[in-house]
Amino acid sequence: MNTNSTFEVGSLLSSMSARGVEKQLSQLPGVSAVQVNYVAGSASVTFDVDTIGADRIRAAIEECGYHCRGEATPRHLCAPHEDAGHAHAHAHAHDHGHAAPGVSPKASPKPPAAHVHDMDHGGMDAMAHEMGHGAGMDAKGMARDMRNRFWICLAFTVPIFLYAPMGMSFIKLAPPFGLDLNVWLFALASGAVIYPAWPFFVAAGRALRNGVLNMAVLVVLSVGTGYLFSLGATFFFKGAQFYEAVSVLLVFILLGHWLEMRARAGASEAIRALMELAPPKATVLRNGVETTVATSEVLAGDIVLIRPGDKIPVDGEVLEGGSQVDESMLTGESMPVKKTVGDTVIGATINKSGSFRYRATKVGADTALAQIVKLVQQAQNSKAPSQLLADRASQWLVLVAFLIGLATFGVWYFVLGQPVLLALTLTITVFVIACPDALGLATPMAVMVGTGLGAMNGILFKNASALEDATKLDVVIFDKTGTLTLGQPDVVDLAVAQGTTQDDLLQIAGSVEKLSEHPLALAILKRAGNLPLEPVEGFNNVDGMGTEAMVRGQRTLLGNRKLMDVNNVDLNGLSADSRNLQGQGRTVVHVAHGGRLIGLIAIADAVRPTSAAAVAALRAKGVQVAMLTGDNRATAERIARDLQxxxxxxxxxxxxKAAKVKELQAQGKKVGMVGDGINDAPALTQADVGFAIGAGTDVAMESADVVLMKSDPLDVVGAIELSRATLHKMHQNLWWAVGYNVVAFPLAAGVFYPFTISPEVAAIAMSGSSALVAINALMLKRTRLTGIRRGQAIPGAADRTARAAPAAV
Structure with missing residues (x-):
């Protein structure tokens, strides 16, 4: 049986590092698909559980030289029976990529993590290891550590610059302790290079062991070549030295990676916001005693105690008591939901009032919150078609850069006979400027921000392909009931006979229907509202026709025309109104009291408050809107006219339904299908993009490509706008990355000599391009989109807009 799991992978320095892991894992027996996201620091692996286990996959990742803490389910949600210590048993210091040279790494198993603060360890740990940080460090800690590396390098670089020929032309300084100037420069350069650049050396070694050329290899080639050549010129032969160039070069590389790391941490905010929803502790009843335990230690079947203001730790069923529960953070429904005995409660929701006890039914990775987190992780790890192309280009770019660098040195030194200083400088410049960071970041950064922003608003893309395909839709089909309409009867019109008021009609009808459980009866009772209801005697259901009872001492009938005809009730007074209402597709309830028709109650499914706005917004974006319904054509066309x-x-x-989707596709249209995911599965699967609307916490719908947690048609608009904005950022980033390399290569190789650039300038250009791509992707958070909020975790209690009363269909 195949399953998909997400594993945390640390020390991924570039997209090519991720490619090395993909290459190795794909060769494992039982593994059918692997997608590694170096921005998130995680790998999504589809594998046959009967052939290979998660432990073997984790071990394979570590055999590649990368730190792996195991499956990326937040630790407070992990199945309680899982040995958390075992999951961390392979966390060795050498995996962190920053052990001091010459120091033997020691095994350092992590203790079980059991509270909410450990939830950040997913993408955050991966980035921490990647840039040489310790495990468990948060985003601020990582930024502080990278800042320290940058400042250490800069602290050594400033005196190097002062003692270099350019600095000495302004101020004459003598080396301390009577050292030779070149030896002093070597000592300073060693301080500027060895510790600050150590993560790059470790990452380059891993890449070469995995048969991959990546960005770290180019950094090591450029920095290492300049440093080693200068070392040789200092101690073994006469020649020019590159200490100044190498140190300044590394300063800008570190600065660029610092900025990139901060941007990457920002891209993971959505996952962290989701993870922070659950409480760290739970109060359970064990052996009759209240006990506070970590959420990860709650077992299925435990009795959990909830008091006012508590967050519900795991999913379960209410056994005793009742309350109002705020589920907005997960479902987006703004009003608190009443919970009584037998009702289901969802982990991470908030108890507003009252106390109750419930039995835990879904714990660990089975909770709704864990499923949502898993879905977002899988979407962020998936690759859009444009990213697959960019990854292939990145692989070739490193090899091309290596070959162009060698060719540059050969042409300038051997063919043109130029000094080795010039030839080596141009070669180093080529190695530096060609780092494919910008190309590797272009798509995954945008996908992470886009899917994260969607998740924060209850729009869950299952993969990056769905995100990209949603931009191409020509028509969106709405299954009418439950999507464009509320899917429940509502009184939409009243017609009263002479001598009767609307209140009289509703009071009499409501008095009879209070004893009925029919959906139409509930609609009438809802419309009757707070009107005082009369005592009723002799209530009786008349099969296929309606109900009868005694109200105010007189026989009262509620039902269809047949019930009136059987009881010889004269309909002439309201016959025109009846025909008109029925022509509009309404269900007409006739009300007779004392043998006389006193009124008509028209009932219909009500249009959702945002349906018209959603249809208008889609049409404004060039997307046709189709409505699919089992209603007759006359009724359907009237609804269609109302909604345009x-x-x-x-x-x-x-x-x-699926056949109708196929018909539109046969016309060359890209079709999106919006349904409730219950009886729409074939149509959702047939569509180019399937939207499951009103999913609530049931996010694991196999048939849907996009899961909309709320029952709001505007979320379809938001999903399409978000996909378009994300794709726009992808294209911007890719065009910038490609354009940068097209211009940078010939300039770095000296094709336009004497117009050349130095390695330091190349480092600024390389780091700047990567930072620009990352920051541009983060700007997606500032884009104004229909129905998309910014800076808010899964929708809160604030409603999207002030909404009018439901219109009728």
Whole structure:
């Protein structure tokens, strides 16, 4: 049986490092698919659990030379029976990529993590290891550590610059302790290079062991070549030295990676926001005693105690008591939901009032929150078609840069007979400027920010392909009931006979229907509101026709026309109103009291408050809107006119929905299908992009490409706008990355000599291009999109807009 799991992978320095892990894991028996995201520091692996286990995959990652803490489910959500210590048993110091040279690494198993603060360890640990930080360090700690590396390098670089020929032309300084100037420069350069650049040396070694050329290899080639050549010129032969160039070069490389790291940490905010929703502790009843335990230690079947203001730790079923629960952070529904005995409660939601006890039914990785986190992680690790192309280009770019660098040295030194200083400088410049960081970051950064922003608003893309495909939709089909409409009866019109008021009609009808559980009866009771209801005697259901009872001492009938005809009730007074309402597709309830027709109650499914706005927004974006319904064509066309829908698909049987999608696709259209995911699975699967609307916490819908947790059609607009904005950022980043390399290569190789650039300037250009791509992706958070909030975790209690009363259909 195949399953998909996400593993944390530390020490990934570039997209090419991720490629090395993918290459090795793909060769494992039982592994059918691997996608590694170096921005998130995680790998999504699809494997056959009967052939290979998670432990073997984790071991394979570590055999590649990368730190792996195991599956990336937040530790406070991990299955309680899992040996957390075992999951961390392979966390060795040498995996961190920053052990001091010559120091033997020691095994350092992590203790079980059991509270909410450990939830950040997913992408954060990966980035921490990647840039030489310790495990468990948060984003601020990582930025502080990288800042320290930068400042250490800069502290050694400033005196190197002062003692270099350019500095000495302004101020004459003598080396301390009577040292030779070149030896003093060597000592300073060693301080500027060895510790600050150590993560790059470690990452380059890993890459070469895995048969991959990556950005770290180019950094080591450029910095190492300049440093070693200068060392040789200092102690073994006469020649020019590059101490100044190497140290300044590394300063700018470190600065660029510092900025990039901060941007990457920012891209992971959505996952962290989701993880922070759950409480660290839970109060359970064990052996009759209240006990506070870590959320990860709650077992299925435990009795959990909840008091006012508590966060619910895991999913379960209410056994005793009741309350109002705020589920907005997960489902987006703004109003608290009443919970009584037998109702389901969801982990990470907030108890507003009252106390209750419930039995834990889903714990660990089975909770709704864990499933949402897993879905977002898988989407962020997946690769859009444009990213696959960029990854292939990055692989070739490093090899091309290496060959161009060698060719540059050969041409300038051997063919043109130029000094070795010039030839080596140009070669180093080529190695530096060609680092494919910008190309590797272009797509995954945008995907991470886009999917994260969607998750923060209850829009869950299952993969990057869905994110990209949603931009190409020509038509979106809405299954009418439950998507464009509320899917529940509502009183939409009243017609009263002479001598009767609307309140009288509703009071009499409500008095009878209070004893009925029929959906139409509930709609009438809802409309009757707070009107005082009369005592009722002799209530009786009349099969297929309606109900009858005694109200105010007189016989009262509520039902269809047949019930009126059987009881010889004269309908002439309201016959025109009845025909008009039925022509509009309404269900008409006739009300007779004392043998006389006193009024008509028209009932219909109500249009959602945001349906018209959603249809208008889609049409404004050039997307046609189709409505699919089992209603007759006359009724369907009237609804379509009200909502200004372009295409009406009426009289459609449930089994024919997929065929209607296929018909539109046969016309060359890219089709999106919006359904409730219950009886729409074939149509959702057939569509180019399937949207499951109103999923709530049921996010694991196999048939849908995009899961909309709320029952709001505007979220379809938000999903399409978000996908377009994300793709726009991808294209911007890719064009910048490609354009940068097209211009940079010939300039660095001296093709336009005497117009050349130094390695230091190349470092600024390389670091700047990567930082620009990362920052540009983060700017997606500032884009204004329909229905998309910024800076807010999964939708809170604030409603999107002030909404009018439901319109009727």
């Amino acid at each position: 829908v372009d295409i009406v698909l009426a009289d459609v049987l449930p089994g024919d």
